[in-house]
Amino acid sequence: MVHGSNQPNQFKNTEETNERQYLREIMEERFPTKEAAVAEIMNLEAILHLPKATEHFVSDLHGEYSAFDHILRNGSGNIKNKIMDVFGGRLTASHLQNFAILIYYPEEKLEYKKRQLQYDEDGTLEQWYLDTIQRLIELLEFVSTKYTRSKVRKALDPNFAYITEELLYTDPQEFDKRSYIDQLMTNLVSLGVTDEFIIATCYTIQQLVVDHLHVLGDIYDRGEHPELIMDRLMSYHSVDIQWGNHDMLWVGASSGSALCMLNLLRISARYNNLATIEDAYGISLRHLSRFAEQNYSDNPAFRPKLVEGDTFSFDGEKLQLTQIQQAVSIMQFKMEVQTIAREPDFDMNDRALLNEIDYDKKTIQIHGKTYQLTNTCFDLIDPKDPGKLTSEEQELIEGLLHSFVESKSLQRHLDFLVNKGSMYLCYNNNLLLHGCMPVNEKGELLPFKYHGREYRGKQLVDFFDQQVRHAYNDPCGNDHSAADLIWYLWQGPISPLFGKQAMTTFERYFIKDKASHEEVRNPYFKLRHNEQFTDNLLKEFGLDPADGHVINGHTPVKRGHDAIMANGKMLVIDGGYSKAYQPTTGFGGYTLLYNSYGLQLVEHHPFTSKKDSIVNGTDIVSSRRVVNHEVHRKSVADTDIGSRLKENVKILRGLLDEY
Template identity: 55%
Template sequence: MSIKVEAICQKERKNIMSNRMNKYKTVASITTELINLESILKLPKPTEAFMSDIHGEFNAFQHVVRNGSGNVKSKIRDCFQGELTNETLTHFAFLVYYPSEQLTEVTSSLSSQELHQWYLTNVQRLIRLLGYTASKYTRSKLRKAINPAFVYVTEELLYSDNRDQDKQAYYWAIIENLIELGQVDSWIKMTCATIQHLTVDHIHIVGDIYDRGPAPDKIVDVLIDRQSVDFQWGNHDILWLGGAAGSAICICNLIRICARYNNLTILEDAYGINLRHLARFAERYYQDNLAFRPKSNSSNLSVEEDEAKEITKIHQAISIIQFKLEGAVLKRRPEFNMEKRLLLDKISADRKYITLLGHNYTLSNTCFQLVDVKNPYALTDEEQAIIDKLVMAFTHSEKLQRHMKFLMSHGSMYLRYNNNLLIHGCVPTDEQGNFIGLILNGHEYVGPELFDFLEQNLRDSYSQTNRKDNLSMDLLWYMWAGPNSPLFGKQNMTTFERYFIADKATHNENPNPYYQLRHNEKFVRKLLGAFGLDPDTSHVVNGHTPVKKGTSPIMANKKMVVIDGGFSRPYQKVTGIGGYTLLDNSFGMQLVTHEPFISKVAAIRDLTDIVSTKRVVETEEKRRTVAETDMGREIQVQIKELKQRLQELKK
């Protein structure tokens, strides 16, 4: 978390603690709370899961969350210890993952007598599993995790021993009545959700929920429901945060990406962004163009020819507007040092070639009919009207604003959490590993200060009422594409070249030296120290760059873990897998490798867990407790204050 934001959060936690402490004014109440807090410190450290670069792949994400990166099945195996066959264990695990679907299956395939017995068996199993999963939590936390409608029933089943003859009839009567009253299906669904939540206590998203895949909005909805989650914003997330803040240039970029991956329905259906005026404009001025045809996305939906052509035209129209807006920013922001990205004025008058660094390159698939040779970065009146309408639509989309507000309130540029440093992209450096950054008004922002500065700028931009083009808005785009942006991490974003120039030598984007240096333990230790963490006990968790086949995601003598393993389907050819999840629990850290996710239907039909291997990153000599976490340190502050208050009362 940035220093400024961390200070804000500490102030908020202090206020919460102060309000809470005000409840304890008697010797009895203070003593009770001290016993409670001291006991919590002895509990095992809860499990954290780290995911990154999900890129709208909702079904794969949901499956990993539901199975707890394989932890749910491990909990079942440990809880029942040989009582279940492998087949029964797998079926029970999928009941926990997908209770609604499994209930539909059993209720339609079993006789009433068989179904009754199935309910009796599985309610009892779920109670046992819930009790086992909740063993590292207080009763208070468990009660809060249980759906309020079923707290009484669940607690009575949990804390009644069905082997006790005095309680047997009582225990089974509760289950029988759940069945008789038609509430057992609801109870099963709610209990499975509770088990999922308790198996992984906290989720870290190390950047890039948005773009490419078909349903980022559904991912955010799931995370809003979980609440115990944080984000380290990725470069693609910044486009959507910028769009919600009213940045026209961010809006153009994200619409272009949606068109490129056949995902315009995210804007229209999920967020209610009206694109009809853009479509009508594109139809008037643009034609079919193979370079702008939509790529297939993970929804596997075929596109009708007429629809493909419409998307192709929209794709061209918004791309040209984007290039014009980017040129305008670069002209008014020489401090960004991105003059070589001014390309429209390098196009020949006949639109056949472009001159870059003294070389002429042939242009193909061109669509420059609305680019004025004399003033190439000027928007036409129609283009300006479209941008104005789009900005209005993005800033007034209720659902988009709600989702972005959640990303803002739970997000940051980086996070220090339980001795781990979470960063989506990179810390810009030179070849020697010296931090480099952005010079504005004579001041150079580098290292943690660069992150803090850009984060504060984003927060200011998101909250401001004046949405005109100013430095704050321009910096939002710099975070997406700037050469020293921690979220981009490359010298150039060669979007133009990839559309129009066949020579791949022009497509090179030149990654920052950080991506080589992060293999070096000495550099990573320096990095951890710069961000205020102990290099001996801490790690960096990184996303953004897919780990290629044959390359280890664990680097720098286990100080650096890169977890972009290919949730996004376009990257799976590069990574050869379906993504990574990093788990950090009381026993240590594990890197979980996931097989490519085909579909939810296939996963349920074939009972496929998509967890292929678990690789130990680090093990603990002794099991870690809550006392060794950030939360534990806060509890110890509360304990100290309560003890002082107790002494004062006893005087």
């Protein structure tokens, strides 16, 4: 069973009282008269009766920008559903699909359409413009119904807000307004701003169809453009992030953890993605490449892994990546020895593997069993002091680490990741958690003992959240412990972001016996099928198990396995975006939608390309499964935002009595 201790009630009560007093002072300043307070009460209580807006959950993006961008543009198929609701039976299947693609990619689809119709001289293009604008306004009206006019206005492009509102809120069937509306439409075409208007309206529809985005971790590693994903998230209208273990490597590197940096360099070399580091973040790897070339040769265990369609950009790149991967791996294993010795509370002595090697016989002892080592590249390891870096390695690490800490473009993205992110999130009675909650076979929360204190359950993730922020905000500090803890999140046995007893990177490189490669999962991953366990986990975080859910990423759902567990209370939505995972999963992964009618799990086909969508109208949504269907449609009053609005109303009514 899950059990732990939450924040003491007296502290929580004090915080709530102080917050309420602060809120009261703000309300008194904003609404200083009876009339102002009455107007706001009426406004807020009306909003409480609007339908709950749609939340969109994605996870494990792993640098696959194109697939993620498409999912974001189509709202995991939500836009297509809205189009069907409005135009089903009125448009053919091909017209419905082309209209959907226009909304996803308005700039590109407009150019493609104009090329198709450019030689028509009978006004076909002009008629297409008029028909398209009318349909966009009709769809915009439909997707706006669950919002106030004020919120819709904020979503409109300011350049077209006036004309959009006139088209949106004026009944074209009214005789006196018909000529007025016709002239507005005609002027859009004749004045040459039709494209701009269509583009703006398409993006407004995208924004209103999904009110809020949750990203459950692992934005970085494996795919080639995590930096584009970060740019996209930074421009998105409403988003939160729960950190993943791969994200922690990048945060750790920028927090001064050489071990995190070496891990991400190794993964980038392994998946042919060093360009992200050099081109996107301006971090030179020239010295590392030269060092690797001088000290390492070809080695089959370290050759980069390619996915379908991946190529090398120049002759000799495959060998270069092989050499770099060896260089950073050996430095990584050395620094693991150092860090494990420096942090005895990590209890990871069994992972200081360089200490367990017989360098003459080329064998290693792991858990009492002796293995023969293959594909070794140990020339720079001192058998008498395996964790010792050479002077050149030390200098190289210091230079690279300085580049990571000082990269302005990387810092810009990670500032957003840290400030918008957290270890977990409780949102609308759902627990959003990238990885797991470490427990034993009985489901009891495992303690992490550190510097004389124990942390478990909610306290554990709160502790790690605090340490991540401390390390990131003080990257040049003398205390290495916070940065070491970020590395522990990457592969520690009690890490809620890792969820395994050990990461067998060394074994996969050097030991042929695949039994040694196995990474034993925490019992959480079996227990999460159990409804009672899931209920107890929700209670640990102060959530109501009656209608709450735990939403996980981190683990790709393999063929034949179900993403819905524990009687619908545990949902696993690893996006499966990474092409490296798709041979195992067989599809493009899952996303989740939560609207006023309930939760829907969405399964996706692997993404092809933007060009294929624009030219051939392809989409990647495969199917939907209803997780739960609300008997009573949820309104704003049933959400976290609703609770805050109710508190505001309560305070305003108190002020009203005084007025």
